[in-house]
Amino acid sequence: MITANGLVSGHAKEPIFSFGVISDVQYADIPDGRSFSGIPRYYRHSFQVLQRAVNNWNDLRKLRFSVNFGDLVDGFCPKDKSLTMVEKVITEFEKFDGPIYHMIGNHCLYNLPRKKLVTLLKMPSVSGHAYYDFSPTPEYRFIVLDAYDFSALGWPQDHPISIAAKKFLEEKNPNADKNSPNGMVGLDRRFLMFNGAVGKEQLDWLDSILLDSTERKQKVIVCCHVPLDPKSASAEALLWNYEEVMDVIHQYKCVKACFAGHDHKGGYSVDSHGIHHRVLEAALECSPGSNAFGYIDVYHDRITLVGTDRMMSTEMLFSS
Ligand SMILES: Nc1ccn([C@@H]2O[C@H](COP(=O)(O)O)[C@@H](O)[C@H]2O)c(=O)n1
Numbered sequence: 001m002i003t004a005n006g007l008v009s010g011h012a013k014e015p016i017f018s019f020g021v022i023s024d025v026q027y028a029d030i031p032d033g034r035s036f037s038g039i040p041r042y043y044r045h046s047f048q049v050l051q052r053a054v055n056n057w058n059d060l061r062k063l064r065f066s067v068n069f070g071d072l073v074d075g076f077c078p079k080d081k082s083l084t085m086v087e088k089v090i091t092e093f094e095k096f097d098g099p100i101y102h103m104i105g106n107h108c109l110y111n112l113p114r115k116k117l118v119t120l121l122k123m124p125s126v127s128g129h130a131y132y133d134f135s136p137t138p139e140y141r142f143i144v145l146d147a148y149d150f151s152a153l154g155w156p157q158d159h160p161i162s163i164a165a166k167k168f169l170e171e172k173n174p175n176a177d178k179n180s181p182n183g184m185v186g187l188d189r190r191f192l193m194f195n196g197a198v199g200k201e202q203l204d205w206l207d208s209i210l211l212d213s214t215e216r217k218q219k220v221i222v223c224c225h226v227p228l229d230p231k232s233a234s235a236e237a238l239l240w241n242y243e244e245v246m247d248v249i250h251q252y253k254c255v256k257a258c259f260a261g262h263d264h265k266g267g268y269s270v271d272s273h274g275i276h277h278r279v280l281e282a283a284l285e286c287s288p289g290s291n292a293f294g295y296i297d298v299y300h301d302r303i304t305l306v307g308t309d310r311m312m313s314t315e316m317l318f319s320s
């Protein structure tokens, strides 16, 4: 039954707003290859996936913004081409008729220092941080986390964070190659150099934004390159301190969903507090002609991911 406020059987028919999503473009002008575990990677074709995503988002004529979940350019991109290639991908994103919100992935940091990326990606952050929040409507808040705030990537070699992160990895991972989880068991397999952590200052900031969102009665969507829930991703793809981040989030009731990239196969779970965790399928792993991008319709009581090809559509109903 359609009512005066547009509700059909209790569900609003029209979304409050919609936004585009894509992850792990990992473009490089190099021949196709494979991941360490043998999964094909189409480094040139991923740029075409991005082009089709932007065309599709523009054709929809209803998206308020789009979110790129990180890893713009692959680590195999020749380093003398890094800046040109990152700029090329950003230029393609900017053909979208609306704001693009980016986050930093490990492959971004293999190419350029974080300081340079924060500027190039026009992050709306304070004090040069790679984490920030924005509010597209009064009732919704987005929090974009920096998964490599505490990490062995992207900081100058002699930076105290780089030194501390390497020491941490040395204690947690016995392998000479710190990207190798060989011999490590269960969730400990996340202690790899291509992952990272949310630092203390960022955790305090997250807490303050969640408190403010609660006071404003806003619903919150968290975006992070690296997944935050073990049931949504492989152990090897998890944030080092996902438990600390989720402990902060679970103190509040405002967070409805967490989105991530990084684990290219994608994933989905609902945690013990009813929060939806959706890991987005990578553009890089689309064979020629196929796609992985989508858009999300946001309602008062749910969000719906409408995916294309490899990106699975997902209906996420809020538990409260
Ligand atoms: N099971 C694994 C997975 C990865 N590595 C190391 O990480 C590097 C990056 O892995 P990709 O899946 O992104 O290709 C890879 O080159 C290995 O050094 C590993 O040792 N064991």
Ligand SMILES: O=P(O)(O)OC[C@H](O)CO
Residues within 6 Å of the ligand: 071, 106, 107, 194, 234, 236, 237, 262, 263, 264
């Ligand atoms: O960021 P990549 O491409 O090295 O891949 C990360 C893995 O998918 C995590 O398991």
